[in-house]
Amino acid sequence: MRSDSALFGLDNLPYGVFSPSATPGERRLGVRLGDAVLDAGAAARAFGSPHHALLSAPTLDPLLAAGRAVWSAVRAELREWLSAPAHRETVAPLLRPLSAVRLHLPFTVADYVDFYASEHHAGNVGRIFRPGGPPLTPNWKHLPIGYHGRAGTVRVSGSPVIRPLGQRRPAEGSARPGFGPSERLDIEAEVGFVVGTPSTPGRPVPLTALRDHVFGVCLVNDWSARDIQAWEYVPLGPFLGKSFATSVSAWITPLDALDAAWTAPPERDVEPLPYLDDAGQPPGGLDLRLTVAINGETVAEPPFASMYWTAAQQLAHLTVNGAHLRTGDLFASGTVSGPTAGERGSLLELTWNGERPLELADGPRAFLADGDEVTITAWAPGPDGERIGLGEVSGTVRPAP
Missing domain, CATH: 2.30.30.230 (Fumarylacetoacetase, N-terminal domain)
Structure with missing residues (x-):
């Protein structure tokens, strides 16, 4: 480690x-x-x-x-x-x-929700899969999009990641889907928020209550099988392409350690609805600097400060329908990506869906190979110019059974 x-x-x-x-x-x-x-x-x-x-x-x-x-x-x-x-x-x-x-694993994961809060990531995904169309879907700047994940496959850093099996799109000329180990295994560099204090069923949690409910943060790698995801995605969204493994760091950094890291989120060009409107509130973004490495070689440095939707807004949206928080709930930011090519938090973006493989010391990578070890680290500004480290999250890809 x-x-x-x-x-x-x-x-x-x-x-x-x-x-x-x-x-x-x-x-x-x-x-x-x-x-x-x-x-x-x-x-x-x-x-x-x-x-x-x-x-x-x-x-x-x-x-x-x-x-x-x-x-x-x-x-x-x-x-x-x-x-x-x-x-x-x-x-x-x-x-x-x-x-x-x-x-x-330091706590019992009650529920797991993953968001899609980076405009740079969502925009890149739109340009890859909807070329010529608007990069963002019409709802993206009105609500923090997310999906409900599988708490039972959240595992601690260092645990192996078994390449998942699943269905893929039918090959050209075939009506039958393919099946086998994922050929497009990816990473998603994210930040997770760990809930401590539960909330009351039926009562939304307001933007101002983040620190009353969230104990701390950790790094997250939401491993993704892009080929499985692409076939199953319509019409209900992520399922087996995401649920096989989510890695979290072994250390939970308390929010009280990040007092010097709060920062204003990016300017928004669409006014959010009142329950998401943080105008006039203390800064809700966090200045966290992530580093993604494959087999010890740095491939990206995503900046969390660029995230469009803040943790407080994600929490408010998560509960606005009356869903309540439980101790041990984990909600993750979604892939952290910045505006430049070296700040993208997934191989989908870094290789532009495999079209531009990364040139690593041990050979090119469009997506992950068996034996690859992915490590995500991060730090935040601390008091008096010091740095606050987040516990790393790592995992090594093992072959499918």
Whole structure:
């Protein structure tokens, strides 16, 4: 796992779940500091924290459900334990090398929704598949388009990705669809938002309530089988071309660590409906800088600040029909792409649907080959010029069964 200790200092402190090497079946809540992991439950007991039960759980779920006031209080405790010289002797034995632990999916994914919030990505897709027509569909600037994904196939970074089987468009001259391993396996570099506090059924969540419900963020790779997707897409949208695997980072960065990263979203040339209108609100965009690498070779650097629809707008739209949030809900931004060729967050765009393969050190790529490892990393501006790192998300493609 790639490591940069400077990105994971006291202003970050992301949460994860780990197993000690000596007891691989035991799961503990951990907090990352540099290249070490603090056993949060053991620290809470050592310092007599009123939150020791939450921090001693084998998953983030209880802490997520505890709400914003508790999130802030726990974060303040962690910063005190890890920074005060008087606590060093107590804390030192509770820190484990990152290389000596196994990381797990840090929370139970309740529901998974994936959006389509980048105008640059949506525009590129339109130009590829609807040449000569408008790049965006008529509804695109009126609502954050999304689909409901499969929570059960969300997996932690480092898990292998098995090339999916499925139907493809019939070959020319044939009425029968093809079937077999996907030949156009793709990536989607995204940012995910993890819900902590649930909402009331039937009551939409307003734009102003994002931080009351969302605990933190993580990186996401929404793997996509483009050939399967193209055949099944009409009329109901993504299904088997998306549901086989979604990878998330092992570390959840709390929103409180990103205070210096909020930024204004791009100017909008279509006025949104009132429930999506964020004019006059604090900036709702996030300045996150992503890097996508295949087999260690950087292929793109997508800027999250260019996303047209913000997380608050996505959350408002997700709940406007009365659907309620549950602890552990995950909603992802959709592919992050910027205005230039080197800022595109999918191979569909980077290779223009395979017409312009990437020239990598180990050979050209139109889409992913078996054995390819994809790694997405990111950082955000922090206080006093520092950088806040997001935990990487990686996965290696394995052959179809």
